[in-house]
Amino acid sequence: xxxxxxxxxxxxxxxxxxxxxxxxxxxxxxxxxxxxxxxxxxxxxxxxxxxxxxxxxxxxxxxxxxxxxxxxxxxxxxxxxxxxxxxxxxxxxxxxxxxxxxxxxxxxxxxxxxxxxxxxxxxxxxxxxxxxxxxxxxxxxxxxxxxxxxxxxxxxxxxxxxxxxxxxxxxxxxxxxxxxxxxxxxxxxxxxxxxxxxxxxxxxxxxxxxxxxxxxxxxxxxxxxxxxxxxxxxxxxxxxxxxxxxxxxxxxxxxxxxxxxxxxxxxxxxxxxxxxxxxxxxxxxxxxxxxxxxxxxxxxxxxxxxxxxxxxxxxxxxxxxxxxxxxxxxxxxxxxxxxxxxxxxxxxxxxxxxxxxxxxxxxxxxxxxxxxxxxxxxxxxxxxxxxxxxxxxxxxxxxxxxxxxxxxxxxxxxxxxx
Numbered sequence: 001x002x003x004x005x006x007x008x009x010x011x012x013x014x015x016x017x018x019x020x021x022x023x024x025x026x027x028x029x030x031x032x033x034x035x036x037x038x039x040x041x042x043x044x045x046x047x048x049x050x051x052x053x054x055x056x057x058x059x060x061x062x063x064x065x066x067x068x069x070x071x072x073x074x075x076x077x078x079x080x081x082x083x084x085x086x087x088x089x090x091x092x093x094x095x096x097x098x099x100x101x102x103x104x105x106x107x108x109x110x111x112x113x114x115x116x117x118x119x120x121x122x123x124x125x126x127x128x129x130x131x132x133x134x135x136x137x138x139x140x141x142x143x144x145x146x147x148x149x150x151x152x153x154x155x156x157x158x159x160x161x162x163x164x165x166x167x168x169x170x171x172x173x174x175x176x177x178x179x180x181x182x183x184x185x186x187x188x189x190x191x192x193x194x195x196x197x198x199x200x201x202x203x204x205x206x207x208x209x210x211x212x213x214x215x216x217x218x219x220x221x222x223x224x225x226x227x228x229x230x231x232x233x234x235x236x237x238x239x240x241x242x243x244x245x246x247x248x249x250x251x252x253x254x255x256x257x258x259x260x261x262x263x264x265x266x267x268x269x270x271x272x273x274x275x276x277x278x279x280x281x282x283x284x285x286x287x288x289x290x291x292x293x294x295x296x297x298x299x300x301x302x303x304x305x306x307x308x309x310x311x312x313x314x315x316x317x318x319x320x321x322x323x324x325x326x327x328x329x330x331x332x333x334x335x336x337x338x339x340x341x342x343x344x345x346x347x348x349x350x351x352x353x354x355x356x357x358x359x360x361x362x363x364x365x366x367x368x369x370x371x372x373x374x375x376x377x378x379x380x381x382x383x384x385x386x387x388x389x390x391x392x393x394x395x396x397x398x399x400x401x402x403x404x405x406x407x408x409x410x411x412x413x414x415x416x417x418x
Contacts, residue, residue, distance in 0.1 A: 094206020
């Protein structure tokens with residue numbers, strides 16, 4: 001049995017199954033990070049854009065698109081860079097723990113700064129800082145899975161992480177809604193984000209990288225490492241593209257959800273409506289996210305689960321286009337949750353299965369996680385002109401459905417995973 005202090009332990013392929021306590025603590029840390037992201041994304045940023053837009057010369061939709069888009073650009077660089085830095089960290093507290101602590105603390109402070117934003121530019125700055133800091137923590141949390149979890153347990157652990165993610169989305173939305181104001185909402189999310197990582201970092205020692213195992217530093221080598229050639233690693237390339245397309249489809253659904261309820265469905269309380277839809281989506285996701293991961297582990301197969309979940313999500317997205325009513329939105333949210341639950345757990349396991357090298361797990365997962373962040377850049381660029389000039393919400397959700405379907409189809413190009 002390899003111990004945490006043994007030379008080479010950080011780079012060994014894990015063989016011992018992790019326990020429930022470790023998984024629960026990591027999931028809480030993961031959920032806390034998502035609270036810090038989605039309280040603003042679902043409620044608070046949209047509310048600020050609505051307040052700041054009058055007199056600015058732009059609509060609330062355009063202002064929100066600029067803020068979230070620029071913040072997503074910051075996250076594109078942050079996740080792989082902090083993942084690569086954690087790969088090289090030889091701290092006495094391990095490779096990942098220092099970045100989890102620093103990222104969560106920095107994220108909490110950035111949320112408090114965002115609460116005091118007085119216009120679009122300070123709102124944009126605050127959101128960029130939130131993205132930078134929380135991505136540092138998130139890169140370290142996700143890298144802990146291939147560090148510590150054997151391959152045939154990663155589907156179930158990925159399922160629990162997916163459950164924590166949606167609970168973080170629901171929790172962030174709930175805190176932002178229940179707090180009673182923008183400033184109070186940001187404060188509540190900041191406190192939860194900072195406290196949520198403590199059980200993991202205090203109770204579960206991290207694997208330490210021996211200084212002899214750390215590669216020599218060079219800027220050229222460091223920067224060159226972020227290019228993972230699709231020709232050299234074709235399975236990784238196809239898996240990345242699949243994740244990008246399905247996440248882009250999902251981002252197009254979520255970006256203007258508050259405005260869709262207010263302006264298209266004329267729902268009486270759109271803030272409350274977003275919370276209801278998020279809760280419905282979360283309940284159905286929770287029903288499938290762990291089951292899908294465990295089932296995938298037991299069969300030893302990944303691709304069929306990703307394909308069928310992607311197709312189901314595309315169908316639910318199309319439903320938002322053709323059935324534009326409040327009951328239609330609830331049904332679509334429920335079906336999206338079923339599909340995204342399976343996709344979240346099994347796609348995460350699939351990604352860890354195609355990682356090239358143990359030394360670069362954090363960096364490679366950071367590059368893969370760009371497929372989560374890049375849609376946040378692409379979605380505003382696609383959604384704003386579609387909603388404004390090219391057919392409105394009906395066209396937006398049809399485009400999102402086609403993109404998701406393409407992502408599901410491309411999973412078949414991955415050859416090295418069953």
